[in-house]
Amino acid sequence: MKNSTSLLSILAGAATGALLGMLFAPKKGTKFRKDISRRSSEYARGAKDGVADFFHDVSDELLEARDNALKKFESKSSQITKDLVKNFKERVH
Numbered sequence: 001m002k003n004s005t006s007l008l009s010i011l012a013g014a015a016t017g018a019l020l021g022m023l024f025a026p027k028k029g030t031k032f033r034k035d036i037s038r039r040s041s042e043y044a045r046g047a048k049d050g051v052a053d054f055f056h057d058v059s060d061e062l063l064e065a066r067d068n069a070l071k072k073f074e075s076k077s078s079q080i081t082k083d084l085v086k087n088f089k090e091r092v093h
Contacts, residue, residue, distance in 0.1 A: 007050045015043050 018039050 007054070011043065011047055011050065018043070 019036075
C-alpha cells in the first residue's frame with residue numbers, strides 16, 4: 001500500500017507541475033493544446049502502467065501468502081494425523 005500511495009503522489013505532483021508549466025509558458029493555442037494532449041496521453045500511459053504494476057505486485061504477494069498458508073496447513077495436518085495415530089496405538093495396546 002505504501003508503494004501505491006507514493007506512486008500516486010509522484011504522478012499527481014508531476015501532472016500538476018506539467019500543467020502549471022504549460023499554463024504559464026508563452027505558446028500559441030494550437031501548440032498549447034497539442035502539448036496538453038500529448039502530455040495527458042503520456043501521463044495516462046504512466047498511470048496505467050503503475051496500476052498494472054501495483055496489481056501484479058499484489059497478486060504476487062497474495063500467491064505467496066496462499067503458498068505459505070498451504071505449507072502451514074500441510075505441516076499442521078500432518079502433525080495432527082501423527083498425533084491421532086499415536087493416540088490410537090496407545091489406546092489399542
